[in-house]
Amino acid sequence: MSLPQEYSQQDTWRDWDSYIDQLPIKSHETILDLGCSIGTVSRLLAKKASLVIGIDKNSELLQEAIHSNTAENISYINGDLNSIKELELPLADGIWSSFTAAYFPNFEPILKSWLNKLKPDGWIAIVEMSDLFAHFPLSIETQVTFKKYYERQRRINTYDFEMGAKLNDFVKTCGLKIVFEENKYDRELTFDGPVEPQILKAWEKRFDRMVVFKEYLGQDQFSKIKKELLDCLSNKKHTSKSIVKFIVAKK
Numbered sequence: 001m002s003l004p005q006e007y008s009q010q011d012t013w014r015d016w017d018s019y020i021d022q023l024p025i026k027s028h029e030t031i032l033d034l035g036c037s038i039g040t041v042s043r044l045l046a047k048k049a050s051l052v053i054g055i056d057k058n059s060e061l062l063q064e065a066i067h068s069n070t071a072e073n074i075s076y077i078n079g080d081l082n083s084i085k086e087l088e089l090p091l092a093d094g095i096w097s098s099f100t101a102a103y104f105p106n107f108e109p110i111l112k113s114w115l116n117k118l119k120p121d122g123w124i125a126i127v128e129m130s131d132l133f134a135h136f137p138l139s140i141e142t143q144v145t146f147k148k149y150y151e152r153q154r155r156i157n158t159y160d161f162e163m164g165a166k167l168n169d170f171v172k173t174c175g176l177k178i179v180f181e182e183n184k185y186d187r188e189l190t191f192d193g194p195v196e197p198q199i200l201k202a203w204e205k206r207f208d209r210m211v212v213f214k215e216y217l218g219q220d221q222f223s224k225i226k227k228e229l230l231d232c233l234s235n236k237k238h239t240s241k242s243i244v245k246f247i248v249a250k251k
Contacts, residue, residue, distance in 0.1 A: 004038050004064035006205055011040040013187040013199065019098075020044050022180050022248055024123050029093035032117060034081050035100030039065030039074070045096060046071045053089065055079045084113050091119050098127035101170075102163035105154045111174050118251055124176065125248045129189055130164030134241040135232050142225050149216060158212075164245035176249035184244040191240060195233040203233060 001009075020041075025031070025048040033042045036054030038061050046052045054076045056062045066076050079087045081100065095118055104110040118124060133146040150161040160166070171178060184190070188199050195203070207213075207226045214222040232238055 001205070002060075003209075004061055006202065007038050007061065008040070008064075009198070010188060010202060011038070015184075016041055016044055019125070019127065019184070019246060020048070022182075022246070023048075023094065023096075023125055024179075024248070024250075025049055025094060030090055031094040031096060032089065032092045032114075034084075034095060034097040034114060035103075036065060036076065037061045037099075039068055039076065041096060041098060042074055042076075043069065043071060046074045049073070049094070051075075051090075053077060053092075055081065055084075055087070057081070081114070082110065084117060089117050091122075092117055093119055093122050095122070095124040097125070099129065101126055101128045101167065102160045103158075105157050105160040105163070107160070107163065107166070107170050108173060111170055115174060115176075115251060120251060122251045123179075123248060124171075124251070125246070126167055126171070127184075127244065127246050128164040128167055129186075130162045130166075130243040130245060132161055132189070132242060133229065135229065136239050136241070137235065137237065138228060138232055142228055145217070145221075145225060149213060152216065153212075164243050167245050167247050171247055171249050176251060178247055178249045180246075180248040182246050184246050186244045189240070190242050190244055193238060194236050195238070200230065200233060204230060 027050060029049045030051045031045050031049045033045060033052055033054040036042050036056045039054055042052050042054040050073060052074045054065055057078060057080045059078055062076055062078055077087060095114060101107055153159045188202060
């Protein structure tokens, strides 16, 4: 299964309509989808807006978005969201960004640069998770290992595994007014009880893609932790403390 196919499968486990229903979209609006991936949410937004522009720097995912698109009011741009000021974009009425903020541990200046592309009375909606590996029962040793890896990735400015819990502060620091906030249930990320078989396979594939984590731990420890987490997810007593944060704010 290719990466776009994996993302497409994961999108079936997101209740994206429940997110879209909370957005103050008007039919005449232009919306930027920042970190659009394979374009699933772009296509949903396009049903309610005049124009949607999806932006992502992963060319493989973007090609799938283009290939899957049948709407005339969507366009896609291969671009780096770290340098959005360099992209020729119209001022937007709304900005959507899902599971993208964590790639920018120093998120405040990034968010401010995004807001420069938003009209004075515009809205922004951000979805991000926190504590991906907060699943139990796990050994204390493995919990500590995950936390140390979180800290390491944040320190080298690669990824913030706890970004979801910080979104509220970032949004307020940038002068936005929160109009809706919710911790969303997610079949893949925040469920309790034993995992569904297909979702377990997705978790296994996620681990297989974590080359940096494997290099950080070494093969033996990586394999041990991978098995422990997969066993944890399959446990009838499994619980999750992971968070998928959803915030809608006005400029």
